[in-house]
Amino acid sequence: MSTKCSDCPLRKMDFFAEMSASEVAFMEGFKTGELEAQPGTEIMAQGQSSTHLFTCLEGMGLRHRTLEDGRRQVIGFVMPGDFIGLQAGVMGEMDHSVEATSDMRLCTFNRSELWSLFSSNPTRAYDLTRVAAVEEVFLGEALTAVGQMQARVRIAWALHRFYHRLAAVGLGDGNSVPFPYRQQDLADALGLSLVHTNKTLSALRDDQIVTWTEQRLAIHDFGRLEAEAGVDAAKLVSRPLI
Amino acid sequence: MSTKCSDCPLRKMDFFAEMSASEVAFMEGFKTGELEAQPGTEIMAQGQSSTHLFTCLEGMGLRHRTLEDGRRQVIGFVMPGDFIGLQAGVMGEMDHSVEATSDMRLCTFNRSELWSLFSSNPTRAYDLTRVAAVEEVFLGEALTAVGQMQARVRIAWALHRFYHRLAAVGLGDGNSVPFPYRQQDLADALGLSLVHTNKTLSALRDDQIVTWTEQRLAIHDFGRLEAEAGVDAAKLVSRPLI
DNA sequence: CGATTACTTGAGGCCTGTCAATGATGGTGG
DNA sequence: CCACCATCATTGACAGGCCTCAAGTAATCG
Missing domain, CATH: 2.60.120.10 (Jelly Rolls)
Known part of the structure; x- marks a missing residue:
């Protein structure tokens, strides 16, 4: 229906x-x-x-x-x-x-x-x-990230954005959101190789900032994630729905 | 007036x-x-x-x-x-x-x-x-260039685009167009350092593909520029004028 | 249970960034 | 008219972040 x-x-x-x-x-x-x-x-x-x-x-x-x-x-x-x-x-x-x-x-x-x-x-x-x-x-922000930021910052920026965008539509569950992507998707979005993306994600996981497993993204330390991403708390602009 | x-x-x-x-x-x-x-x-x-x-x-x-x-x-x-x-x-x-x-x-x-x-x-x-x-x-194309292409390709792509965009508004004069930018501007657009941009431009000049001096951009070999840029001849979409 | 897909991990190399110095040019003030 | 300064282009040396290559593990599937 x-x-x-x-x-x-x-x-x-x-x-x-x-x-x-x-x-x-x-x-x-x-x-x-x-x-x-x-x-x-x-x-x-x-x-x-x-x-x-x-x-x-x-x-x-x-x-x-x-x-x-x-x-x-x-x-x-x-x-x-x-x-x-x-x-x-x-x-x-x-x-x-x-x-x-x-x-x-x-x-x-x-x-x-x-x-x-x-x-x-x-x-x-x-x-x-x-x-x-x-x-x-959004595209201007992405271009800035890819053009100016190092791999770790790019990834932190992307994950930070994902979390808040998904939470804004009610998909947040505690500190995690659904995340049905492959590492290759993120790599292709950020202009990074799969291998380097994987290693950088491992580092963020080892630092207990975020984990990404089983199609879910969980943020364990919002403060440090924002620091890594070089952004202040989410400022998502409200948008029209078509 | x-x-x-x-x-x-x-x-x-x-x-x-x-x-x-x-x-x-x-x-x-x-x-x-x-x-x-x-x-x-x-x-x-x-x-x-x-x-x-x-x-x-x-x-x-x-x-x-x-x-x-x-x-x-x-x-x-x-x-x-x-x-x-x-x-x-x-x-x-x-x-x-x-x-x-x-x-x-x-x-x-x-x-x-x-x-x-x-x-x-x-x-x-x-x-x-x-x-x-x-x-x-345009932003999608730029993101693709910055995310996926090497420096030389990025620069060739950008210069190729510039030439055709400017020629489309009647600013072409033979094989050259006005180009009032600094190398730093191009570097910042393509996510490259000034130094590397300079060296890549030198290489393109030495290869007699393009020259950029005195606020003018001149294309000396369109075929090779297109080949370097990995694009076929210009396909600029017509756009509305506001 | 072989094939496929995705994730990991290690090793080595290169593309590109950073640092540093030099020219070239033009504007400014004494 | 020249010293001085600021901006931009150029060039060399060196290091490092990231890519590529390669191999191994785990999970899913027909």
């Missing part, structure tokens, strides 16, 4: 911007259904257009660009509340692929109706642009 | 998406004036809001994030046609600073009227979102 937007569990969270009743009603018309995806499923493919756009309702995934020689750059991680397909929507084709890394549930929208969102609901159009701007901020 | 949007020299270029007469008329009302900036001027500051938004009409600049320890990550280069201040517009504050590196002329808009753009002109709102999406694509 498909969740109605009026019952959407994400929308009530502080992490997401408020939405008026009329906006919710509009979204119920915009939403066309739901899609379930299993780990490994490619939800959108780099270089292709798509008739559908999505919002992640449950589960996690990742965005990546693939190079000719088989290497890839992970450019982001998909978590509940994230919108998928903005580029396909407004530019015709995706510049990256999106793949599920856990079981996922996605709200689906018709791309062909995206224009009606702009023409009939400027508030939602504004929010969609905000989503794009938030994504831009 | 301020240029009217109807006379805007940029709008007619193939690089920018078509704009209807009514859209041009709307933009004339949206535009509030022009601003001149000299090299070194900070146009927008990281972490601050702004009452104005801009479009680069002439000249060049760069976007960068500054770290506490003084290092910085250059996250982009501003060239004619680029919109400045999207984040300040929709999120309240910029996540990076924008600074002029040459004399610049900027169209100015009131941030307070951004909402009217969404509510009264969905076509323009759509275009603004496209601008954000294009920026996202």
Whole structure:
């Protein structure tokens, strides 16, 4: 059974911007259904257009660009509340692929109706642009981490971010969050080799700062993690939910 | 004397998406004036809001994030046609600073009227979102270059991109384009040290592929530059002009 | 129970950063 | 007009962070 937007569990969270009743009603018309995806499923493919756009309702995934020689750059991680397909929507084709890394549930929208969102609901159009701007901020931070930080700092930064982003959507359980990724995914996201990523994670574990096992990430010392990452406590900007 | 949007020299270029007469008329009302900036001027500051938004009409600049320890990550280069201040517009504050590196002329808009753009002109709102999406694509490419490529490839990629982006706005003169940056700027953009950037540029010069002197970038062997950069001939997506 | 996938661990080397010094250029003030 | 200073480009020496190669363990699966 498909969740109605009026019952959407994400929308009530502080992490997401408020939405008026009329906006919710509009979204119920915009939403066309739901899609379930299993780990490994490619939800959108780099270089292709798509008739559908999505919002992640449950589960996690990742965005990546693939190079000719088989290497890839992970450019982001998909978590509940994230919108998928903005580029396909407004530019015709995706510049990256999106793949599920856990079981996922996605709200689906018709791309062909995206224009009606702009023409009939400027508030939602504004929010969609905000989503794009938030994504831009994230990419700027990631670029800064990869360009300027050493391996240990990069990893600490990434794990710190993960924890708080997931906790913000209610997935935190004590000091841990689900984390359905491989070390290779993190390595590809941070521009590090798998081997070096592994050794750095070991060091962080030996220092009793974080542990990452069995698809779960647990933070044992928030203070030191923040110190390692060179960030002050989480300041996640609230974002609109599409 | 301020240029009217109807006379805007940029709008007619193939690089920018078509704009209807009514859209041009709307933009004339949206535009509030022009601003001149000299090299070194900070146009927008990281972490601050702004009452104005801009479009680069002439000249060049760069976007960068500054770290506490003084290092910085250059996250982009501003060239004619680029919109400045999207984040300040929709999120309240910029996540990076924008600074002029040459004399610049900027169209100015009131941030307070951004909402009217969404509510009264969905076509323009759509275009603004496209601008954000294009920026996202660029950041994804940059992240891939910094995360996956070696120094020489990164630099070749960047120079190749610069040339074609500038040529697309009519600044190409034979095989060269204006290039008002320092080697430090390129180094900070690509996550390289100044010294290594310098040595890699020397190598590219010795190999007679490109020369960069006197604020000009000249390409001497396009084929080899593309080969070094691992890209096929330029495929710049057309973008909307705001 | 062989094949596959993911995680670990060790060894060696290179790409790139850091340190340091020198030129080249342009602006400034006496 | 020249000493002085600041900025930027250049070059050499050296070290180190990270990559690559290689091998081994553990867990899952048909």
